[in-house]
Amino acid sequence: MTGVTVTSSSTQGMKTVLHPVSDLAQAKAVYAALLGVAPQTDGPHYVGFEAAGQHIGLLPGGGPQGLTTSLAYWHVADIEAKLAELTAAGATVKEPAHDVGGGRLVATVIDPDGNLIGLLQE
Secondary structure: OOOOOOOOOOEEEEEEEEEEEOOHHHHHHHHHHHHOOOOOEEOOOOEEEEEOOEEEEEEEOOOOOOOOOOEEEEEEOOHHHHHHHHHHOOOEEEEEEEEOOOOOEEEEEEOOOOOEEEEEEO
């Protein structure tokens, strides 16, 4: 692989996907039917499902992130190390690592083509 730097800081996979929704009740019904489970988190600002090792979140109006498209989060063991690797490779930090509750850290970067990449550290 010419020009590619590979490090020992691998990901744990893409396990979390957030979807902006315009009608939370309708989206909740559709995703419950798709996943075959009721939501584990069910509030007016966020609905979250756990199914088959995946977390699917519904954000009315795109949530505080202002999402207009779905965002996949790659789970990592060391979010700061992965941010450093991604920026060294040409990504731009959009949202630095920050705690979203319970010690869970999230960050987002933008790849050179404008695609948003989410990182999550438990």
